[in-house]
Amino acid sequence: MTENRGPLWTRPAAAKPERLTRETVVAAAVALADREGLEAVSVRRLATELSARPMSLYTFFERKDDLVDLMIDHVLGEMLVPELPVGDWRAALRAVLHRQIAVGRQHLWVMGVFGTRAPIGPNAARHAEQSHQAIAGLQLGAERSIKLLRAVDTYLWGYVTLNGQELVARQRDGLSEQEWQASTEAYFAELTAGGDLLNLAAAGRSALLRGTVEEWTADFDEGLNWLLDGFERTLDES
Known part of the structure; x- marks a missing residue:
């Protein structure tokens, strides 16, 4: 290391370490999970990534489960659609779902844990609000809106879980x-x-193994259309 020479007052001041925030800690944890999987995320490893003392991280969460919840909520923030299509509830809902798929492919670890948690953080709330906004024009009422979105979410997460398993493999x-x-x-x-x-053999390779991203997306949209077509037939019963 080069020795600083001259009086103290003429030497450049040492750079101060960046002050940790919950946001920087969670972002570093997400980046680590993206690179190496969720199992690589530990308090000690995260502290090393941030050049911090392990105990200093416990000011932001008490245990790893808390950290994972924060990481999921961080990713849910990325899943928000900047601007929903207006005047077409199906296009708006599809935009929400496609955004979830695209972001999920960037954070493969989240596909394996999302269904095992109860995401109720601030970004989870914003995401739920956006989903309800997408179908608000239908004026379904609270109960039917919730049932529709739950049915769509069940379909979505079945899709992304299978897709994610193949990507991980x-x-x-x-x-x-x-x-x-x-x-x-x-x-x-x-x-x-x-x-x-x-x-x-008659059904072909896709009956056992997944196709390309484009084929997956086309299959997803076709299945979604079947689901929404069936739902639309019940609108007159409202």
């Missing part, structure tokens, strides 16, 4: 999307070559 194997497609296509062809899986 692909990352674990160190394969690009093109390499994953090629290797699994070869596996499917070999699996069905014996002739004892006739229905699976």
